[in-house]
Amino acid sequence: MALKEHLREARNRLFKAALAVIVGTVAGFFLYDPVLQALGTPIETINAQEGRQAALNFDTAASPFDLLIQISVFLGVLISSPVWLYQLWAFITPGLKVKERRTALAFIAVAVPLFLAGIALAWLILPNAVVVLTGFTPEGFANLINVSVYFAFVLRLMLAFGIAFLLPVFLFGLNLVGLVKGRQILKAWRITVFLVCLFAAMAAPGGDALSMFYLAVPLLLLFFVAIGLCLLNDRRRDRRNAAREAEVEQGADTASRIDGL
Incomplete structure (x- = not known):
């Protein structure tokens, strides 16, 4: 293929991947409330079982909307991952030899489940991690946690476990x-x-x-x-x-x- 055709194919596949992310983001918008409730479950556990005061806090008027966008986009990228991964694979594959294609496909087949397993493990230990970290709060003080900072902490935790795997x-x-x-x-x-x-x-x-x-x-x-x-x-x-x-x-x-x- 000529350079112009390569650029045209890259543009088309990028458009399809972006469209899939947009559709996934719309779906993530409807999943925002249950996901936020799940993220807040460890905080509720602290209040119920530990007898300490903890709450997720929005510190500005625009923070709820900002968090809605962040979580929706994150879920959109996650939901649409099969589509944009396929578009990336379809763009790279013609430049690979048969043996290289098999090797790359084998790596993807192993790496994706391992990455998801790391994320799942991070989700499982999240409640324990929150309880341990907030346990350093001195007696008589409350944990008013910025919800954006909390979401960033959860995201870093999942990425760390996923990359580790x-x-x-x-x-x-x-x-x-x-x-x-x-x-x-x-x-x-x-x-x-x-x-x-x-x-x-x-x-x-x-x-x-x-x-x-x-x-x-x-x-x-x-x-x-x-x-x-x-x-x-x-x-x-x-x-x-x-x-x-x-x-x-x-x-x-x-x-x-x-x-x-």
Whole structure:
């Protein structure tokens, strides 16, 4: 395709992706109230079970409308993700070879569920994280939490967990391109465990032990699965290289015999 045709195709696919996001945003507008109620559930738990005063607070007249737009757009991007991911994939695919297409499709098939699993795990530990963090409030004080700041905190928490679940996929990708070998990672398993626990401690809100445990254990399991896949891939690569070397040596022997005749 000529450059002009590439630009035209990019414009069309971008338009379709933007249209899908707009439709998803409209759907997110109707989901705003239940989502906001779900986000406020940990705050209600604090008031009911902890006996402390906590509430989500809108600090300006325009804050409710701003939050409505933010949550609606976020839900729109999430709901429309199959459409814009497909548009991105359809634009990139013609420039890839068959093997590259299969590899990229396999990575997407693994990465998307892992990312969603990380987000789901973050949602599960959100109530505990809020209770732990607000537990540092001195006696006699109340927690009037800015709702926009609270939503940003929830979003960062989910992104941190989602991206953390993608790290083993990234590690396996480095192995596929030959930058890292499985034996090298396995030899440094103590450092790997330390780094995973350190990342979990930094990503877990408030650094509470339970949230760190919820993040560290699945990450360690995923990392060791990735190491196992790296070892299998290294073994397959070694066998393939050995077969190629054997073919080269056999060809050289045959050529030397012909020269001898």
